[in-house]
Amino acid sequence: MAYARHFTCDICGSPKKTTNNWFLVSKDSCITIYSFDAGNAKLKRFAILCGENCLQKYVSQNLDLLQTQPPQDSSINIGSAD
Numbered sequence: 001m002a003y004a005r006h007f008t009c010d011i012c013g014s015p016k017k018t019t020n021n022w023f024l025v026s027k028d029s030c031i032t033i034y035s036f037d038a039g040n041a042k043l044k045r046f047a048i049l050c051g052e053n054c055l056q057k058y059v060s061q062n063l064d065l066l067q068t069q070p071p072q073d074s075s076i077n078i079g080s081a082d
């Protein structure tokens, strides 16, 4: 039998099982949610989450981080023109 890599949830530490609906979330400044893929799950730029509860916790934790880092896109300008 082929070697099966074991994945665990980055929030609660639960081991991945074949029947679970897991998610991958990019760790970039923009939160993007993907369905679980074993190939992508090996990449460090994705958080591995076991379900909606842990997904919500992850997003909540990272919303706090995002509030301290305003987007670098300057397409919205507020205030002085000069």
Ligand SMILES: [Zn+2]
Residues within 6 Å of the ligand: 009, 010, 011, 012, 013, 014, 049, 050, 051, 054
């Ligand atoms: Zn979890």
